[in-house]
Amino acid sequence: MAATFHWYESNGAGEVEEADISNINFGSNDSPNLNTTTYPITRGDASFEKYIRALFTGTWTEISNLKFWKSAGAYVTGEAIKAAANVVYAQPSVTPNADSDVPITEGAALAIQSAEGENVIEYGASGVSGYTGYIRLQEQTSGSTPAGAVNSKEFCMQYDEV
Numbered sequence: 001m002a003a004t005f006h007w008y009e010s011n012g013a014g015e016v017e018e019a020d021i022s023n024i025n026f027g028s029n030d031s032p033n034l035n036t037t038t039y040p041i042t043r044g045d046a047s048f049e050k051y052i053r054a055l056f057t058g059t060w061t062e063i064s065n066l067k068f069w070k071s072a073g074a075y076v077t078g079e080a081i082k083a084a085a086n087v088v089y090a091q092p093s094v095t096p097n098a099d100s101d102v103p104i105t106e107g108a109a110l111a112i113q114s115a116e117g118e119n120v121i122e123y124g125a126s127g128v129s130g131y132t133g134y135i136r137l138q139e140q141t142s143g144s145t146p147a148g149a150v151n152s153k154e155f156c157m158q159y160d161e162v
Contacts, residue, residue, distance in 0.1 A: 003060035003123075003161050010051045010134070013091045024050055024155065026081075026139035030092045036149065043147060047139040049092040054157060056121055056130045063121040065160040067109035068135055070102045073153030078142030081153065085110035086117070086133035096140050106158065110135065 009021045009032040018032035026047035027039035041047050056063055070081065083102035103109050114121045115131035122128055139150075 003056045003058045003063060005054040005056045005157075008053055008055055008131075010053075010089055011092060015089050019055075021052070024052060024137065026050065026137075028094070041139060041141055043141055043145050044143045045141060046094050046096040048094050049097065050137040051087075051089050051092060051134045052137065053115070053134050054132045056132075060123045060161050062123070062162040063159050064119060064162070065158075066112035066132060067106060067156075067158045068103075068112050069106060069109040069156055070104050071154050071156035073151050076146055076150050078145035079150055080140045082138045082140060083110060084136045086113045087136045089134055097136070097138055099136065099138065102137065102155075106156075109156075109158070112157070 006020050008017050008019055009024070010017045011030050011032060021032045023033055025034040025036050026041060027034045027036050028041055028045075028047065029039035030048040068085065081102045082097055082099035084099040112135065113119055113133045115129050115133055117133070121130060121132070
C-alpha cells in the first residue's frame with residue numbers, strides 16, 4: 001500500500017483541526033472550507049491567516065523532498081499570497097504578516113519538514129506523527145485590488161516516496 005495524504009486546517013485560539021478540507025479559500029473569518037461570498041476580504045485588507053498541513057497515512061518507508069508552491073492561477077492587481085513553511089501554530093490573525101510571497105515555481109518551492117522538524121517522515125519511526133509542519137498562508141490586498149472575486153489558484157505539494 002502506498003502513502004496518501006490529506007490536507008488539514010487549524011483554526012481558533014485552541015487550535016481546532018479540520019480534516020480533509022475541501023478548499024483553502026481566504027476570507028474575513030477564521031474557519032475552514034470558507035464561503036468567500038459570506039466572508040469577503042475588504043479591498044486593502046488581509047484575510048485571516050490559514051494554517052494548513054498534510055497528514056500521511058497508509059504504508060511507506062520514507063517521505064522526503066517535500067515542496068509546496070502555487071502552481072496555477074493569475075493574481076489580480078494588488079493581490080498577493082504570503083507564505084511561510086514549518087511555522088508554529090498561532091491563533092490566525094488578519095494583521096498583515098511579513099512572510100514572503102508564496103513561490104510560483106517548483107525551483108523556488110518552500111521546503112516542508114515533518115511536524116517533528118525532520119527532513120523525512122519515516123513510517124513506523126518512534127514518535128513520528130505522519131504530519132508535515134504547518135504552512136501559513138495569507139491573502140493580502142491593496143487599495144488597487146478590484147472589487148469582487150479574485151482568480152482561483154492551485155497549490156502543489158510534491159514529495160518523494162520510498
